[in-house]
Amino acid sequence: MKMVNVLLVDDEIPFLETMTKRLAKREFITASASGASEAIKLIEKNSDIEVVILDVKMPEMDGLSALKIIRQRFPLVEVIMLTGHATIESAIEGMKHGAFDYLMKPCDMDQLVSKVREAAMKKRRHDEKILEAELKKITTSRI
Amino acid sequence: MNQPRRLKEPYYKSLISKMIFIFIAVSFAPLFIVSGTILNQFSISYKEKSDAHLGELVLKHRQNIDGFLMEKLNNIRFMAKFFSIEELNKKGVLRNNLDALKTEYGSVFEDLGLINEQGIQTTYAGPFKLENARYSDSEWFIKAISNDYFISDVFLGLRGTPHFIITVRLKSDGKPWILRATINFAAFNSLVENLRIGKTGFAFILNNMGEFQSKPVFEIDHEKINSFYKLIQEGRKTKEGLFFSEMADDSGRENLYVASLIKNGDWILIYQQDKSDAFADLTHAKKMAIFIILLGGIVIIITAFFLSKWMVTRIALADREKELMNQQVIETGKLASLGELAAGIAHEINNPVAIMVEEAGWVRDIMEDEKFSNKENKDEIERALTQIKTQGKRCREITQKLLSFARKTDTSKEDVRINELIKDVIGFCAQRAKFSNVVIVSKLQENLPVMRLSHTEIQQVLLNLMSNALDSLEKRGGNITLSSALEDNEVVISVEDDGPGIPRSNLGRIFDPFFTTKPVGKGTGLGLSICYGIVKEMGGEITVRSVIDAGTTFHVRLPCTKNN
Numbered sequence: 001m002k003m004v005n006v007l008l009v010d011d012e013i014p015f016l017e018t019m020t021k022r023l024a025k026r027e028f029i030t031a032s033a034s035g036a037s038e039a040i041k042l043i044e045k046n047s048d049i050e051v052v053i054l055d056v057k058m059p060e061m062d063g064l065s066a067l068k069i070i071r072q073r074f075p076l077v078e079v080i081m082l083t084g085h086a087t088i089e090s091a092i093e094g095m096k097h098g099a100f101d102y103l104m105k106p107c108d109m110d111q112l113v114s115k116v117r118e119a120a121m122k123k124r125r126h127d128e129k130i131l132e133a134e135l136k137k138i139t140t141s142r143i
Numbered sequence: 144m145n146q147p148r149r150l151k152e153p154y155y156k157s158l159i160s161k162m163i164f165i166f167i168a169v170s171f172a173p174l175f176i177v178s179g180t181i182l183n184q185f186s187i188s189y190k191e192k193s194d195a196h197l198g199e200l201v202l203k204h205r206q207n208i209d210g211f212l213m214e215k216l217n218n219i220r221f222m223a224k225f226f227s228i229e230e231l232n233k234k235g236v237l238r239n240n241l242d243a244l245k246t247e248y249g250s251v252f253e254d255l256g257l258i259n260e261q262g263i264q265t266t267y268a269g270p271f272k273l274e275n276a277r278y279s280d281s282e283w284f285i286k287a288i289s290n291d292y293f294i295s296d297v298f299l300g301l302r303g304t305p306h307f308i309i310t311v312r313l314k315s316d317g318k319p320w321i322l323r324a325t326i327n328f329a330a331f332n333s334l335v336e337n338l339r340i341g342k343t344g345f346a347f348i349l350n351n352m353g354e355f356q357s358k359p360v361f362e363i364d365h366e367k368i369n370s371f372y373k374l375i376q377e378g379r380k381t382k383e384g385l386f387f388s389e390m391a392d393d394s395g396r397e398n399l400y401v402a403s404l405i406k407n408g409d410w411i412l413i414y415q416q417d418k419s420d421a422f423a424d425l426t427h428a429k430k431m432a433i434f435i436i437l438l439g440g441i442v443i444i445i446t447a448f449f450l451s452k453w454m455v456t457r458i459a460l461a462d463r464e465k466e467l468m469n470q471q472v473i474e475t476g477k478l479a480s481l482g483e484l485a486a487g488i489a490h491e492i493n494n495p496v497a498i499m500v501e502e503a504g505w506v507r508d509i510m511e512d513e514k515f516s517n518k519e520n521k522d523e524i525e526r527a528l529t530q531i532k533t534q535g536k537r538c539r540e541i542t543q544k545l546l547s548f549a550r551k552t553d554t555s556k557e558d559v560r561i562n563e564l565i566k567d568v569i570g571f572c573a574q575r576a577k578f579s580n581v582v583i584v585s586k587l588q589e590n591l592p593v594m595r596l597s598h599t600e601i602q603q604v605l606l607n608l609m610s611n612a613l614d615s616l617e618k619r620g621g622n623i624t625l626s627s628a629l630e631d632n633e634v635v636i637s638v639e640d641d642g643p644g645i646p647r648s649n650l651g652r653i654f655d656p657f658f659t660t661k662p663v664g665k666g667t668g669l670g671l672s673i674c675y676g677i678v679k680e681m682g683g684e685i686t687v688r689s690v691i692d693a694g695t696t697f698h699v700r701l702p703c704t705k706n707n
Contacts, residue, residue, distance in 0.1 A: 012494050018501040025508045084493035105497035106535045109504050 004120040005029040005048045009039040009066070010055040010082070015105075019053075026113055035059075036066035043074050051100075051119045053112070056083035056090055064093060071098040076126055078119035082107065159455045166447035171440065178436050182429060189425045197340070197401045197421075198385045201414050204338045204346065205403045211334055212294055212309075212406060215251065215326060218244060219311045220292060222255075223322045228315035231257050231322065237268035244324075253306060253325040258284065260318050269325065271302050283308060287321050294406060296350045297328060297357075304328070307356075332357045335412070341423070344416035348405070356410050363415075371413055375402050389418065489542035496542075500535035503528045559594045559601060561634055561701075562587045565625050568605045575613055580620030588628045592703050600677045601701075604685075607670040608638040608697050615642030615695065633683075633700045641694040650689060674699075 006028045010016045013034060020030045031046065033039035036058055043049050052070060056063035067079050081094040081102035094102050100119040103112060222231075222240055230236050237255045244252040254269020262279025278284040283295040287310035297307045305328040313320040335357040338346035347363070348356035349371065370390065378388030378400070386402040397418040405412050419426060507528045515521035569583050576583050594601075605625075612623045624639040645653060654675040678685040682702050689695040 012498060015494065015498045015501055018498065018505045022501065022505050022508055084497065104539060105493050106500035106539055107497070108536070109501075 002124075003027055003029050004116060005046075005050045006031070006116055007039060007042055007046075007049045007052045008032045009034075009036065009052060009058075009063075011035060011058045011060075012055070022109060023113075023116075026109075028113075028116065036061035036063070036069075039066065040069060040073070043070065043077060049077060050123045051116050052077055052079045053082050053116070054079050054099075056081055056094070064090070064097065067094060067097050067099055076123060076130075078123045080112075080115055080119055155455050155459055158458070159451050162451035162454060163444075163447045166451060167444060170443045170447070174436060174439060174443075178432060182432055185428065186425060189422070189428075193421060193425075194387055194401075197399075197414060197416075198381060198383065198387075200338065200340065201346070201385060201401045201403050201412065202383055204334070205405050205412055208334055208348075208405050208412060211331070215248075215324065216292055216294060216309050216311075218252075219309050219322055219324045223311040223313050228257070228313060228320050231313075231320075232266050234266055234268065237266055241268045249330070250327050251330040253327050256323045256325075258321040258323060260288070260320070262288075264323075273301065276301060283310070284321070287312065287323070288319055294409075296352075296354065296409075307331070336360065338414060341416060341420045343420040344414065346412060346414045348410050348412050350410050371400070371402070371411070375411065378402070492538060493542050496535050496538045500532055503531035503535070556595050557598050559596045559598050561591050561594060561627050561636060562589075564598070564602060565605065565627060565636065568602065568609055569625060571606060572609045572613060576623070579613055579617050581613060581616045582622050584622060584624045586624060586626035588626075591627055591629055591634055594634060594701060594703070596681060596701070597677075600681070604674045604677050604699060605636065605638070607674050608699075611670060612638055612640040612642065612695070615640055629703075630700075632703050634703060636699040636701070637696055638699075639694060639696040644691040644693055644695055645687070645689040646691065650687060653687060654685070 006023055008016055008020055008023070008030060009032070010019070011034055016032050016034060020032045024030045029048070031042055031049065033042055036054075037060060039052065039054070043052070054063045054066060054070075058066075063081060063083070067081070070077055070079055075098075078100040079094075079098070081090070081099045082105060083090060083102065084105045090102075100122065101115050103115060226236060226240075237257065241252060241255045244255075254267065254271065254273070256264045256269070256273065256276075257266040258264045258278060262277055262281070262284050264273055264276045264278065267274045267276070281300075283293070283298070286295075287293040290310075291312050293310045293312075295307045295310075297305050299305060306325050307328070309324045309326060311322045313322055335346050335348055338344075339360070343361075345360040346357075347359040350356050353372070375386045375388070378386040380386050384403055386400075388400050388402075389397055390400060391397050399416050399418050399421050401414040403412050404410070507525070510521070510524065510528075565585060565587060569585060572583065575581075609623070609625075616623070621641045624637070626637045626639070628635045628637075654671050675685055678699055678701070684698075684700045686698045686700075687695065688698070
């Protein structure tokens with residue numbers, strides 16, 4: 001499988017650094033942001049980002065607001081919500097707004113890796129479908 | 144504490160006493176005021192009627208007596224006018240007149256006599272030998288000779304029997320003569336004797352000197368006689384000339400007196416009656432009224448006692464319920480405070496724990512690339528890292544439960560389709576069930592009513608029940624059946640597992656907060672307590688049925704109210 005491009009967003013810097021290193025060690029292409037605004041800028045710049053691991057509770061802009069923006073502006077990017085205070089409401093709310101899944105801190109690395117891969121696969125399937133649809137469109141127009 | 148023992152508390156004892164006092168005071172006050180007023184008015188009215196009746200009677204007898212005396216006087220005056228002295232001096236004329244009077248009035252007239260200026264009875268017709276009897280020294284003669292007519296007091300005279308005389312003064316050749324008639328005392332006395340009312344009422348006549356002019360039916364203390372005149376002076380006088388007064392006799396009995404002057408004020412007619420006899424009916428009526436008031440009073444006291452006790456029992460019961468409610472409120476407040484505290488702690492702890500776990504994970508990642516010369520040290524480090532991971536996971540579970548307990552759920556009601564909700568919950572739990580080798584089956588009744596509930600809350604209830612069922616099947620796998628049904632206007636949601644079951648000794652406590660049978664670190668004991676609170680708040684009921692080694696079923700019954 002092609003290496004997955006992941007963006008980690010969390011205001012807890014030690015957590016962010018360690019998690020980035022661990023994911024990188026598991027052959028993920030990683031990027032990190034300590035806030036929602038920074039994350040959005042990074043996604044804008046780097047169109048290869050496939051999955052965003054997004055902390056729910058952040059000081060500048062909370063995860064749910066960031067999720068809404070990401071889903072609106074980058075609908076193909078999959079988002080996994082990561083929260084230190086996971087509740088059914090915040091999870092459901094996130095799912096309602098198009099999050100791929102949610103995980104609660106401290107999370108199991110294997111579980112996280114599994115979720116990220118699933119999200120990436122989903123994203124790639126979408127990409128393929130879009131690509132196929134465009135190819136079909138081009139082929140049809142040529143015929 | 145049971146109610147009888149509770150009522151012995153000083154507060155309730157005092158309350159009972161106060162209520163009894165208030166009941167009695169409130170009931171007795173109008174009873175006494177109304178009864179007293181009516182009785183007083185009745186007494187006044189009765190006495191007025193009684194006085195009026197007595198007055199009427201005495202007045203009538205006064206007229207009778209005065210009429211009797213005047214009639215007899217007029218008879219003699221007529222005789223004096225009609226006959227000359229010469230004719231009257233003839234014995235036959237007086238005899239004929241006496242006979243005529245006796246024929247007319249019976250034995251009222253006893254005799255007739257003509258008395259000259261010297262007081263010698265010159266002519267006499269009657270049963271006694273009183274011819275030439277000398278009256279010049281008699282008191283009555285002195286008065287009779289100086290008045291045109293005269294009625295004497297009752298006296299014994301020469302004949303020695305009580306009588307009184309009526310005289311008319313005549314003149315012949317300038318010399319005065321007295322025509323005299325003797326009135327039979329018995330005939331006169333019968334006029335007074337007839338005045339009888341009740342058992343003790345009778346009348347008598349006194350002259351100015353306090354001498355009896357009639358024979359009293361009952362004996363009268365002579366010493367009292369003078370006081371009758373005082374009574375008349377001090378008593379109540381009516382415009383008809385009647386005097387009303389009261390006086391006690393030697394035995395202490397109160398007597399009622401009605402008096403009237405007769406014979407131009409020379410005599411006094413006195414009616415006497417024992418007050419208790421005069422007002423016997425009034426006394427009887429009073430006794431009856433007092434008896435009824437007493438009877439009513441006893442009924443009021445008994446009612447006040449039992450009613451107060453009953454009411455205070457109810458108050459004590461309400462107080463007890465209030466106390467329990469207050470305790471519940473305090474407990475709830477404590478739990479809420481605890482929850483808020485726990486939420487704060489959970490949130491603050493989760494992030495550092497996550498960092499610790501991740502750092503441990505990172506150490507393990509690095510270790511994979513390192514070659515350890517000492518295998519024991521490597522194993523020890525790995526064991527320590529595994530322990531950090533395990534305990535981190537444990538921390539997460541604790542904080543998750545605490546957050547779940549403390550969080551403020553969305554209680555706003557919305558239309559909830561129970562079957563769809565169950566399908567959602569199954570979806571949420573599917574992954575965990577898959578890992579635990581648990582098969583989730585749903586048996587849903589179609590066409591259930593749409594319920595008006597807090598979606599978040601009922602979802603939490605079902606998720607908690609599912610979580611417990613999954614926990615019970617975690618080790619060995621099994622089946623969970625989620626079903627819905629409509630029974631007796633209630634929607635019943637059942638969560639059934641074929642796990643190990645709950646021991647009977649624990650069944651009664653499973654809804655208590657912080658009660659858990661899970662291993663240390665696995666459960667907080669809050670899940671079912673939260674479920675219980677939510678379902679109760681919805682007006683529903685949550686029950687459990689469990690058989691060891693056969694499984695456990697939770698039933699959530701939600702009423703289909705008007706709102707639903």
